[in-house]
Amino acid sequence: MTKRFSTSRLLSFLTYGVTTSMGLILLIYPFLFPAITQKSTLGQARLTEMPLLLTLLLALCLVVLLYEVQGQAVDTKLIALLGILVAINSALRFMEVAIPGPAGFSPIFFLIILTGYVFGGRFGFLLGVLTIFVSAIVTGGVGPWLPSQMFAAGWVGMSAPLCRPLVNKLDGEGKISEVIILAVFGALWGLGYGVVMNLWTWPFIAGPADQYWQAGISWVETLQRYGAYYLITSLAWDFIRAAGNFLLILLLGSPTLIALRRFKHRFTFTYRSSYSQGSKLDQKGDTT
Amino acid sequence: MIHTWAWIGWLISALVALSITRNPLYLFLILLCIALVGWTQERRLSSESSQTQNLLPFSPFKFVLVIITLSALFNAVISHFGETVLFSLPEWLPFLGGPITLEALAFGAINGLVLGGIFAAFTVLNLALPVRSLVRLIPRAYYPVAVITSIAITFIPNATRQFQHIREAQAIRGHRVRGLRGWLPLIMPLLVGGLERALGLAEAMTARGFASSEGGNQTSQTRLGMVLGLLMLFGGWLLRLIEGGQLLGIGLMILGITLIAAMLWSIGRSVPRTNYNQEIWRFRDFLVLIGSMVVISAFLLPIPWIDQSTLHYNPYPILNLPGFDPLIGAATMGLLIPIFIIKPK
Numbered sequence: 001m002t003k004r005f006s007t008s009r010l011l012s013f014l015t016y017g018v019t020t021s022m023g024l025i026l027l028i029y030p031f032l033f034p035a036i037t038q039k040s041t042l043g044q045a046r047l048t049e050m051p052l053l054l055t056l057l058l059a060l061c062l063v064v065l066l067y068e069v070q071g072q073a074v075d076t077k078l079i080a081l082l083g084i085l086v087a088i089n090s091a092l093r094f095m096e097v098a099i100p101g102p103a104g105f106s107p108i109f110f111l112i113i114l115t116g117y118v119f120g121g122r123f124g125f126l127l128g129v130l131t132i133f134v135s136a137i138v139t140g141g142v143g144p145w146l147p148s149q150m151f152a153a154g155w156v157g158m159s160a161p162l163c164r165p166l167v168n169k170l171d172g173e174g175k176i177s178e179v180i181i182l183a184v185f186g187a188l189w190g191l192g193y194g195v196v197m198n199l200w201t202w203p204f205i206a207g208p209a210d211q212y213w214q215a216g217i218s219w220v221e222t223l224q225r226y227g228a229y230y231l232i233t234s235l236a237w238d239f240i241r242a243a244g245n246f247l248l249i250l251l252l253g254s255p256t257l258i259a260l261r262r263f264k265h266r267f268t269f270t271y272r273s274s275y276s277q278g279s280k281l282d283q284k285g286d287t288t
Numbered sequence: 289m290i291h292t293w294a295w296i297g298w299l300i301s302a303l304v305a306l307s308i309t310r311n312p313l314y315l316f317l318i319l320l321c322i323a324l325v326g327w328t329q330e331r332r333l334s335s336e337s338s339q340t341q342n343l344l345p346f347s348p349f350k351f352v353l354v355i356i357t358l359s360a361l362f363n364a365v366i367s368h369f370g371e372t373v374l375f376s377l378p379e380w381l382p383f384l385g386g387p388i389t390l391e392a393l394a395f396g397a398i399n400g401l402v403l404g405g406i407f408a409a410f411t412v413l414n415l416a417l418p419v420r421s422l423v424r425l426i427p428r429a430y431y432p433v434a435v436i437t438s439i440a441i442t443f444i445p446n447a448t449r450q451f452q453h454i455r456e457a458q459a460i461r462g463h464r465v466r467g468l469r470g471w472l473p474l475i476m477p478l479l480v481g482g483l484e485r486a487l488g489l490a491e492a493m494t495a496r497g498f499a500s501s502e503g504g505n506q507t508s509q510t511r512l513g514m515v516l517g518l519l520m521l522f523g524g525w526l527l528r529l530i531e532g533g534q535l536l537g538i539g540l541m542i543l544g545i546t547l548i549a550a551m552l553w554s555i556g557r558s559v560p561r562t563n564y565n566q567e568i569w570r571f572r573d574f575l576v577l578i579g580s581m582v583v584i585s586a587f588l589l590p591i592p593w594i595d596q597s598t599l600h601y602n603p604y605p606i607l608n609l610p611g612f613d614p615l616i617g618a619a620t621m622g623l624l625i626p627i628f629i630i631k632p633k
Contacts, residue, residue: 011511018515022522052307055524060548067555071506076498079432080490083439084447084482090440091447111479126401130433134440137422144303146474173621232366232384251469254474263483268489 012068014120019065023151026057027199031219031226052144054200059147062154069122077267078123085127090135104194104241107136109156110248111256113186116160118260124157129154148200155196156189179257183249190242194234225264290629292421295413296574298325301580302409306402308587309599311610312394314620315401321623322405326412328627333415337487352408356400362390363396367466371606394603416626424563428556439489443482451478506555513551520544572629579622594603 071241082138092107108131129150136149163181172178297482305318312457326349365377365384370391379385426434454477463473527533586594598611 007508011515012506013514015511018518022518025522052303053525056360057521060518060521060545063548063552064518067429067431067506067514067552068511070430076493077486077490079435080439081483081491083484084443084486084489086436086440087447088444088478088482090444091451094444094448125434128434130436130440134437136446137419137437138441138444142414142422144406229366233362248471252472252475255472256479259476259480259483263487266487 014221015064015068019061019068020155023058023061023065026054026061027148027196031222055147058151058200062129062147062151065125065154069125079262081267082123082126082130084220085092085111089127089131090138093131093135094139104189104190104237104239105244106241107244107248108153109186109189109193109241109245110252112153113156113160113182113189113245113249114256114260116157117163117182118257118264121158121161122158125154126157127207128153128155128157145200148197152193152196156193159189160185174257176254179250179253182253183246186245186249187242190245191238194238194241195230198230198234289572289625290416290576291567291569291573292417292425293569294576295416295626296425297577297580298623298626299409301415301583302583303406305587305620305623306405306409309601310398310402311599311601311609312398312401313611313612314599315398317403317407317617317620318623319352319405319408321620322408322412323352324624325626325630326408326415328630329412329415332630349408349411352404355404355407356397359400359403360393360396363399364393367392367395368603387494391603391605391607394607398601398603420565421567427552428559428561429552431559443485447478447482450481454478454481472611510551510555514548517544517547517551520547576625576629579625582619582622586616 045109089108089111092111112124112128112131115127132146132150132153160182163185166181167173167178170177170181208235302318302322309315309318365388368386370389370390372390372395373387374390376387377385423434423437423441426437451474454474458473463470465471465474476500476556518539521544524537524542526542527537527540530537585591585598587599590596594615595611595613596616598613598616601610
C-alpha cells in the first residue's frame, strides 16, 4: 500500500514537474536558446510555424497535466462544486465580454485565486482552466490562444496556496493581513498573466526575424527587446488588470473567504452506502 | 449539417495553409475563402434565427481588418528596416524614433493577415459548431472534465438569470452599484446561492448513482506513458531547432503524439459514452475532407509541378511583387467546399 502510494506520489510529482517546466520553457524559449536558434536552418519558416507548434505543445502539456489533476482532485462533490463555480465565473467573464471594463480588467481571477487558496492548488488549477475553456466555448472565443490562456489561468489557481506559508507566518488567517497578501498576489498575477500571454504572441507578431534571433543575440538583449515591447504595448493594459485584481480581492476577499471556508467545511463529508438484510439501501452522511 | 470532424479537418487545412505561406496573395486568397464560408454560415444562422451562436459584441470580420491595420502600423513604428522611407519620426522618441518604411508596413500587414486568418478560421468554427458538438470533442479519458463542463454550460444561463434577479432585488432595496464595493451585495448572494446549489447537486448526483471514484481510471502505466510521450515531443521539438536534427526531431515528435494519443484511447475505452443525437458521416463530409486534403497537399507536400518557392515572401530590404502559382491558388479553393453544402433554410 505504502509502495503504491509512493509510486503514485512520485508519478504525480513527475507529471507536475515535467508539464509545468515544459510549459514555462515553451513560453520563454527565446530567452533560453539563443545559441540553438541562431544555428537553426528554419529561418523565416520558423516564424510562421512556431506559433502553431507552440500551441500544439502547450495544448499537449495541458492535456497531460489535466489528466493528472482530474484523477486526484475530483469526486462527486467536487465535480458539482467545480461545475457551479465554473458557471458563475464564466458568467462573470461573459459579462466582461458583453460589457467590457477598463482595458485589461477581468473579474474572473478574483474567484480563481480565492478558491485555489481555500480548496487547494489542484482545485484552483481546474477552476482556472475550465473557466477559460467553458467561457471560450460559450462566447465563441475558441482559438489558438486558448491553451496559453488556460495554462496561465490554471497556474494562477494552482499557485494560490503559495500564499499560505506567509499567512501562517504572520498568523493572519481570518485577518486583514491575509486579504492583503492575497490582494498583492492577485496584483502580481494581473501582470504575470499579461506577460505569459505576450510571450506566446511576441515572437509571432513582432517585427522581422532578425530582430529577435539574429546571430549573436544574447539573452540579455532578447530580454531588453521584450521589455521594450512589453512597456510599449502591454504595461498600461496589464496594470489595470493588476489593480482590478488587487481592489476586488481587497474589497470582496474577506466575506468571500468566510463563505468559501464555511462551504469547505460543509463539503467535508462522505457518503457511505449500507445494506442490511431485508432493509432498503440507504445512505448516511457523516461529517469527518 | 456538416460533420464535426469534417469541420475540424477544414480548420486544420486553413491553419496549415496560413502557417506555411508568407505570400500576401495566397494569404489574401485564404482569408477571402474563410470569409466567404463564414458569411454563408452567418446567413444560415440568421435564417434559422439562432440566438446563441454569435455572442460577440462586434463583427469578427471587421475585427480582422482592425488586426491587419494595427499590425501594419505597429510594425512600421517599431521596426525601421527597409529602403523605401515614407517619413521619419524624431529620433528622440524612445523605441519609436526612426524612418517609417513601406517594407515594415507590408511586413506588419502580412503578420496581420496571418493572425486575422487564424482568428477568422476559428470564428467560422465557432459559428458552425453548436456548443454540444464542442463538448463532445472532449476525449472520453476526460470524463470528469466533460461532466464539469456540461454542468457549467447548463448552469451559466441560470447563473446569469440569478445575477439579474439579485440586481433587481437589491435595486428595489435602493442599492446602486457605485465603484467596486457596490458589487459586494451582488456577488456574495450569487456565490453563496451557487455553493448551496452545488451541495444539492452533489447529493442528487450521488442519490442517482453517480459514484465518486478516487483516482478514476488512472493507472501508473497510463500516467507514465503520458509523461514519456510529452518528453519525446519536447525532445523532438528541441532537436528540430538544431541544425541537422530536423528529421529525427519530427520522428520523435510524431512518436510522442502517438504515445499520448494511444494512452488517451486506451483510457477512453473503459469509459462508456452514449449520444442522444448521433452524428452521421455523409458523402458531403467526405467532400469537405477531400477539399481540405487538397489544400494541405498543395501547401505541404513536395509536388513536382507545384512551385512552392512562391509560398515564401519577404518584403525586406525593398518591396517587390510576390510570385503566384495558379495551381496553389486553385488548390486553395478547396476551402470553399462548405459553401456548396451549407444552405440557408
